[in-house]
Amino acid sequence: MSGVDRDTMRIISAELPVNATLHLWLKAVRPGIPGSVSLVSANGKFGEVQAVNAEEHSFRIYQVFGGGRIELQYDSQITSVSVAYWFTASDVLETGITVLHTNPANAPPELAGGYHFRPPFGWMNDPNGFGRFGGRPHLFYQHYSHGRTWNNMHWGHAVSSDYLRWRHLPVFLFPSEELSARPDKRGGAFSGSAIPLTSGPGIRVFFTEKVSERIPEQEIQMSATSADLFSAGEASVILPHRPAGEGLTFDFRDPYVFKGPDGRWKMLLGSQSHAGGVILLYETEDPQAAGGWTYIGKLHVETRYTTTALECPCLLPLDGEPTHPSTRWALIYGLMNAVDERTGRKNLTMADVGWFDGRTFSKEFGRELDFITDNYAFQAFADGTTPVGIGWMGNWADTGPTIEFPSAMTLPRTLRLEDGQLLTPPLGAAESLRSHILDRTRLVNGERVDFPSGAVEILFEVAEPGLSFELALEHPSIGLALVQDETGLVLRYERPGQPSPHYIAEAARVSRLRVFLDYGSIEVFADDGRIAGTKRIDGFDPVRSARLTAPSGGLRSATIWALRL
Structure with a gap:
């Protein structure tokens, strides 16, 4: 790198095993002058990655086949590096990623002894795709890599053996190339869920893709699969539009997919109508849940509180087999922009208990999931016979797209019925x-x-x-x-x-x-x-x-x- 000011040279060093994969995000500091990172070993320069975008960091992958010490070298006058990490695909589920670099804008807090889940860099909100796959609990989450404020959405990813000690995995879902070009908060891969592939090892994820100015649908539903449990294949559209004739706003998001009592895959989605926030129910006869989704109707209409959309709905059996008609289910959902006028608490999360026959939910009783309200976007699933859930430790009442907020997840919780009450103790x-x-x-x-x-x-x-x-x-x-x-x-x-x-x-x-x-x-x-x-x-x-x-x-x-x- 001749002609470079040595005072502005930056070097990121790493000891790599053979067949390591590097993930880097870099951008040009000055428009018209490409940013670049050189990969250097003891034998000299062996590779380079570049980016011409000066508005947002661009994602680059580099495969390093030979092991040993390497350096990532760049000139900070012309190149900004947001994140760099490496992993080996053969054992990443056991070892996780190794973060080499974050910049001050997206570095995690150093909290000796802290025990709540936090991302390895950047912003995090809703938990997504929470479930057990390949024998391990997996947690996906809403994520932005390049700062501690909300922006165009990715899915981060981690894996655990006990729901408490997590290994960070490569970023799983990315915004479209168009949305990745600028940090303009227009959309990305929003919240969703995951199920095991029924055709073999792997997972299928469901998520909302949002593009704020897209007409006529800002929010559509997408699906992608992963055979290796850490990288997603190409996503396809499964629901391109809202159901007609229901008077819904543009809100149409957060697909939660689960097996119903009739053996069919069901999907819940959150939205809003003139009558209030609603939860929509879909189903499919496709055993792969890959398509054929049919709108069934409104599973729930919120009339107690004035809300915008209901968000992050989930529904799971509590006290028996899902196929048994006496089994009671928990319907959990967030009341976006709702205010409890008596207390001033905002964005409550509700948990209703009742019976689900595959098409209708009959409520027996309900409670607030969290009286202090900072357990939001709660997502749960049945881990064998044990319902387990986790939430975002935050509330949109005191954070937002312009507020730095290095957030955490709640402690994972179980859900069970006892003496006619819903209990949600820590795992x-x-x-x-x-x-x-x-x-x-x-x-x-x-x-x-x-x-x-x-x-x-x-x-x-x-x-x-x-x-x-x-x-x-x-x-x-x-x-x-x-x-x-x-x-x-x-x-x-x-x-x-x-x-x-x-x-x-x-x-x-x-x-x-x-x-x-x-x-x-x-x-x-x-x-x-x-x-x-x-x-x-x-x-x-x-x-x-x-x-x-x-x-x-x-x-x-x-x-x-x-x-x-």
Whole structure:
């Protein structure tokens, strides 16, 4: 690279095995001058990738057949590199990707001991395609690689053995080439789901492709398959338009595909009509679910709250085989732009329990999935006989396309029926996060307990349901406390000079609580998940200490665990 200013030269070094695949995103810094990255080994330069686009980073792949030390060299005056990682296709599901480079705009936070799922770079929102494939749990998610703000959507991807410890995999879905050209927030590969291929090993994914100015349909439904479980084939259109005659807005998204009680594949989609937010039901007789989708009708119309579209619907059996008529199902959906006028809480997520016969859903009862509302876009599936779900730890009420927001997923949760109630406790594997006991005496005696890190689990029990208590949590910039009084269970979240919703589970009357603290979040599970609440805490400053107060004799026990992955 003769003639280059050595002060602006950048070198990314890597030790590669044989047959490694490099994924890079680069762009030209100056219009008209191509950006380039040279690949150099001990024997000299052996390859180069270029990009002429100066508006957005362009994706490039390079296969390095020989192993050993290499360098990626570029001049920062003419080239910007957003992300670089490598993997070997033969064992990527076991080893994941190795990230070589992120720039400051998209680098993940460094949080020692943090245990919530976060992307290896960039922005993340809705979980997608959550399921077990090839014997392992897979998580896809809405993703933008080049910054911590929402933009044209990709699907990120990770794989796990226990839903807690994840290996990052290559980016799975990309926006169309047209949408990838500029960071203009026009669309991309939006939310969806995945099912196992019925014709052999692999998965089929379903997703919404959005192009904001496309006429007459901004949002259409697409499908793609993957035989190797980490790379997607070419996507094809399966639903090119909304159902006619239903008075729907442009909203038509978030396909959730599952096997119905009649053995046919079903698809839920979220939309909006003049009557309110709606969930649409489709089905197909195609055993591959690759086509032949027929509109059945509106499965649910939201009349309790004024919403725009209902989002991220999912439906799964809770307490029996899906083919049995007595089995009850959970219908879960987000109320986009809905406001609970009494509390000021926005974008609630609802969980209705009832019976599904393949065409209609008969509701027995319902509850809010999360009274603190930062468990959004929740997606669940039946892992064998155990329903498992995960949500985006965020709420569009306090984030958006222009706000930097390095987000996380919630703890994974199970769903089960008990005594006529829906419980959503954390997955049993969450106990494996416990490192050592911090306290078993001071908190129960009303003393302050200091935390050595931001990763903590607090368990306590009051003497009788509904007994008043206050768990005060010391945070450097936010007033934070979990309180039970005569009105119910409340999370106090107070930011100086900023109003906050009233986060309340009215008339809760709980007795047993598990509180998970992490950098930037609190999750509350009361009475084994009969009530659950999730709040993203602004920033990454940890909660420093806790003090628990209750009437004399009101506490039966209290234990604090330090947590780590």
